[in-house]
Every structure is written in structure tokens, then in C-alpha cells.
Amino acid sequence: MTSAPSSPNPPKAAVPTALETDQEPHAVTAQAPEIKRYNRRRWVWLLVGLLVLTALGYYFIPFVVRAFTTISTDDAYVNGHVTFVAPRVAGKVLEVLVDDNYRVKKGELLVRIDPEPFQVQVALKRAAVAVAAGDLVAAESQARGLEALARSQRWKIQTASEMVNNQIALLKARVAVLRTKEATVQRARSDFERAQKLVMSGAVSREDFDLRQQDIRVAEASITQAQEEIFQVRASLGLAPQPEAGKALTDVPPDLDQTYSEVRTALAQLLQTSAQLGRPLRSVDATPKQVLEEFLRLDKEGNIDRIFSEMIPNVPAVIQAKAKLAEARHDLEQAELNLRYCEVRSDIDGTVTRRNVNPGNFVQVGQQLMAIRSLTEIWIDANFKETQLADLRIGQRAKIEVDTYGSRKEFEGRITGFTMGTGQTLALLPPQNATGNFVKIVQRLPVRIELTNYDPDITTLFVGLSVTPYVYCREPLAGPNAGKVLQPFAPVPHDPKEPKP
Secondary structure (H helix, E strand, O other): OOOOOOOOOOOOOOOOOHHHHHHHHHHHHHHHHHHHHHHHHHHHHHHHHHHHHHHHHHHHHHHHHHHHHEEEOOOEEEEEEEEEEOOOOOEEEEEEOOOOOOEEOOOOEEEEEOOHHHHHHHHHHHHHHHHHHHHHHHHHHHHHHHHHHHHHHHHHHHHHHHHHHHHHHHHHHHHHHHHHHHHHHHHHHHHHHHHHHHHOOOOOOHHHHHHHHHHHHHHHHHHHHHHHHHHHHHHHOOOOOOOOOOOOOOOOOOOHHHHOHHHHHHHHHHHHHHHHOOOOOOOOOOOHHHHHHHHHOOOOOOOHHHHHHHHHHHOHHHHHHHHHHHHHHHHHHHHHHHHHOOEEEOOOOEEEEOOOOOOOOEEOOOOOOEEEEEEEEEEEEEEEEHHHHHHOOOOOEEEEEEOOOHHHOEEEEEEEEEOOOOOOOOOOOOOOHHHOOOOOOOOEEEEEEEEOOOOOOOOOOOOOOEEEEEEEOOOOOOOOOOOOOOOOOOOOOOOOOOOOO
């Protein structure tokens, strides 16, 4: 085995050329900045990605959370109370002190109506009050006169009754005198009979006989006189001059002092006066004793003076005069009210809108002059779909976004009630589904959301602005009537208030 012959000149190592020796250092130095720029861009993109994720998380996560925890609708708007200003009296407008968009407070003067016609009416009503007051004084004076008359008639009854008793006593005395006269006649007759027997014998003179005969005539005449006097007394007592057969001359009814004509006349006069005094007693068939007992029962203690003093205010004429005076005073108060109504003032705090009155206009009672929108008594009417109502209750918290302010400003509120009917049923012309042309559509029910901590001076909400409410249906309920659908009964008083006297 033989080896290959070796070359006399061994091969030299590869020596880099000049071009290769020039390019290799530049390539090494160029790759380092490129790697650094790549790493920098990577960190920049990573930072941008983190910022984008953070921004998306900041804006998107609350949106997702709100979407799963709230119920919202874009069919909602701001609503509020409106008060229409109308005059309560008719007249010519002298001055209008406000214009549209003016803010006014409760009680501020808005319109002034010509007060002169009402001032004249006030003067007339004051004169009518003075006349009615005079009539009342006259009626009270007349009542006091009737009181004095009733007192006198009461004593007149007693006097008439006493007179009857005196006449009865006089009747008895006259009967006694008659009996005396009869005894005298009887004696005179006896003396005459004795003298008649003795005159023939001469024991008695003719002269004495004539005297005895004359005594009889005188005694008989005195009897006739006594009888006539008795008949006169009986007639004055309202009795028959001669009693019935079998009855004595002194026989009179036991209640003659109650049935005597003068007693009955005085009683009738007292009843008439008591009726004029407003205290009608029994009819004229009652006896004076019964009437007086009934009259005394008007007071617990039977005090006549107190009875008459309490009777004066209840006299019909006095009551009528008082009623006329009260009517005149009420007319005066109404006239003064009409005079005050010449100044039309604001009933609420708010902003003036729809002014349609100018100085010189003649306005009627109830004519709309302008409207005042309240700035504080406003709320949100949100028309939720019927498919959203199952989870809505009174007391749920809500956030409201107003299109005017966007997401820069959110308002707080709570549900306070549900309208008892959807929009279609409350429309002026509700749909007639019974015609057979029914097409089912999703109904909307107005839900009332009251604003909490709302200050119109800081951020003003105008009636009619579109809003988007978000109701948090997963949170605990709070506030009055929380958890209910129907509101409680309104706190309306059941007993009517008494009018002012």
C-alpha cells in the first residue's frame, strides 16, 4: 500500500477578501438597533393594548353590569305640574307685571284688574251691614217690650183669678145679706099680724099699724134689692142669675177661677205674646195653672227672670234680624274678597308660560291668562313595555340620563307608582279590538319615577325632555310603600270641615 504523494506546496488557509472583511463588521453592528426597536415597539403595543383593555373595561363592564341589573326604556320624558292662572272676578286689566319665562314665587302679583267697581260694592255692602245692625237693635227692643207685656199678662191672669175669688166671696156675702133681709121680712110680718089683731081692740093705734105695714113693704123691697145684687154678682161671674132648681145661690163651679172669661182672655193674650217670643205654650184649652206650670218648667229652678232673659235671643224677630245681619256681613266679606281678587297672584313657585293677556283686555271669570310650570314638582313618566313590568315595584332605585346632558349628569330617583291603564286605553280614541282587525302589539304602561335630591337651580330639567331611566331591579327596596304595585288610599279627610262663621 502506497500513500499519495504530498504536494510540494501545501494549501494555504482561506484568507477573507477585502470586501468580506469590510462588510462583516457593519452587519453585526446593524442588527443590534433593529432588535432594540423591535423590542420597543412590542412594549408600546403591549402598553396600548393594556390601555385599550382598561378603557374597554372601564366603559364596557359598567354597561354590561347595568344591562344585567337594570331595566330601562328610551320612551320616557320629564313631566311636571302646571297651574293655569285665571281671574276670579271679571273686569278690565290695568297692568300685567310678568312675561313668559319669568320666575315667580307663590303670592307674587301677576295681573292687576280695575278695582273701582268693586270698591263701590264694598261701600254699598257696608251700608247694608249698618242697616241690618239697626234692625237687630230694633228687634231686640221689640222683644224686650214683648217680654214686659208677657210679664204683665202673667200678673193679669193672677189678678183676674183673684177677682173671681173676690166675686165669689162677695156673692156669699150678698146671699148672707139676703138671708138677713128675709129674716127681717119675717119679723115685720109677725109684727104686722099682731098689730092687725090689736088694732080692732084699740090696743094698737092706727098709726102704729100703718108703720108695721110699711116695715113689711120696706123689708120686702130690701129682699128684692138683695136678690138683684146677688143676680148681678152671679152674672158678673158668668153664671145664670138664678141657679137651677135644687141649687143654692152660692153654688159656683169649683174651677171658676180657671175658666172665668177674663182669666181666659188674659191667658189667650199671654199665649199670643209667648208665641211672638218664640216659646209657644199649650193651647187655650189648658187652664192658667197648667200654662204657668209649663212655663215654669222652662227653667230647672223655675226662675221666671232667667226664663225671660233666655227667651230674648230666641225671639223669631231677633233671630231673623240676626240672620239678615249675618247675611249682610257675608255679602260684605264677599265684596271685600272680590276687591282683593282684583290682584291676581301666583299660587305656586314656578316659571310663567303661555301668557295671553295684555293691559286693556276685559277678562272673564275663569279665563286662562297664563300658566305657571313648577320647577320642583316634576317627575319622570317612563313608558315601560308590558314585558318589563313583572320585576318593577314601588321603591326601586333608578338612575336617569337626560338627553340634554348626556352621560355627564345622572339624576337619582325611585318608582312611586303605576298608571292604572296603558297608553292605548287612556287615549282619546282607544282602539276597538272587537272589530276583528286586532293585531297584537306590545303595550306600554306609564310608570312614575320621582326625582330625589333634585335642585333646579343647579341642574334644571325642562318639562318634555327625553330621558332614559335605568331601574335597579336587583337592589333592596326602600322608601314608603316599598315592594307594592298599588299605592295606598289617598289621605283625604272623610268628615267635612265646618265653614268659617
